[in-house]
Amino acid sequence: MGHPRTPLTLADLDRLDWSKGSDGLLPAVVQDAATLQVLMQAWMNRDALAETLESGEATFWSRSREARWRKGETSGNRLRVVQVLTDCDADSLLLRVEPTGPVCHEGSVSCFGLGDAPGVGWLARLEQTIATRAAADPETSYTARLLAAGPMRLGQKVGEEGVEVALAGAAGSPDQLREEAADLIYHLIVLLRARELGLQHIVSELRSRQAASDGAL
Numbered sequence: 001m002g003h004p005r006t007p008l009t010l011a012d013l014d015r016l017d018w019s020k021g022s023d024g025l026l027p028a029v030v031q032d033a034a035t036l037q038v039l040m041q042a043w044m045n046r047d048a049l050a051e052t053l054e055s056g057e058a059t060f061w062s063r064s065r066e067a068r069w070r071k072g073e074t075s076g077n078r079l080r081v082v083q084v085l086t087d088c089d090a091d092s093l094l095l096r097v098e099p100t101g102p103v104c105h106e107g108s109v110s111c112f113g114l115g116d117a118p119g120v121g122w123l124a125r126l127e128q129t130i131a132t133r134a135a136a137d138p139e140t141s142y143t144a145r146l147l148a149a150g151p152m153r154l155g156q157k158v159g160e161e162g163v164e165v166a167l168a169g170a171a172g173s174p175d176q177l178r179e180e181a182a183d184l185i186y187h188l189i190v191l192l193r194a195r196e197l198g199l200q201h202i203v204s205e206l207r208s209r210q211a212a213s214d215g216a217l
Contacts, residue, residue, distance in 0.1 A: 007083035008093075010053050013046055020091040025061055030103070033082040033096040034124040034200075035117030039103040039110045042071075044093060049084070056081050058095055077101030123199060126186070130193050146190050154191040161187050 018024050025043040032039055042060040044052070048068055051059040058079035059070040072078030079097040086093055104111040117125050133143035146154055161184040168177040192198055 007085060008049075008053065010050060012086075013050060015090060016049075016086060017089065017091040018046060020089070023063075025063070026091060026093055028058075028060065028093040028095055030058065030079060030095045030097055032117065032121075032124075033098055034128065035121035036124075037110055037117040037121055038112055039079075039097070039099060041111070049093070052081055052095070053084065058097060071103075072100065075101065075105075077103065079103070123185070123189070127189050127193070127199055130189055134193065143190060146187070147194055151191065151194045154187065154194050158184065158187050158191050 016026065018026065024045050027041060028044045029041050030039045043063060045061045048059045048061045057070055058081055059068060062069050078100045082096045082098060084093060084095050102109055108114045109116055116122060130143055133141050134147050136144040138145040138148045164180045165184050168180040
């Protein structure tokens with residue numbers, strides 16, 4: 001039996017190893033597609049996975065209630081599915097999703113701890129926050145004010161911050177470099193937003209360059 005290693009479709013249901021799961025259930029790990037933070041773990045039977053793939057919203061099987069349930073039917077905090085993957089043994093699932101609110105029933109972003117996205121994944125959360133600021137009042141939001149000023153002014157600001165990073169890197173303290181680098185990254189994300197680009201576009205560009213150079217960046 002071939003094991004699908006690309007995003008699953010309805011045609012792949014028979015290629016999953018349902019016999020390994022308990023009562024025909026496979027574990028499903030849910031991950032934020034933007035931040036890569038693990039959000040929750042649940043179970044899926046064949047019908048729940050089929051409904052997920054057809055509807056584009058994460059649907060699971062409740063072992064306690066012995067019933068199908070779609071995340072967010074009560075709370076409204078649904079999980080929009082970007083893609084579903086399986087592991088190399090085709091007996092567990094990974095859902096990459098766009099959550100519309102807190103995932104944990106206790107109100108936190110993730111069921112695995114109270115913190116937000118760890119590490120560099122948090123930059124994706126910052127990017128989302130910057131996007132929401134586009135509709136804010138420029139009188140009360142610095143980000144909205146920058147976006148209202150337009151790409152020309154934002155480009156100048158990124159240039160200024162870049163110079164400050166270079167100076168801090170050449171002659172400043174590690175603390176100064178950290179602070180100036182944070183300013184640069186923030187303003188760069190705002191500029192990308194103003195030009196309808198995001199961090200994922202930059203990642204794609206770097207990955208393309210790495211592939212073109214056989215990994216020798």
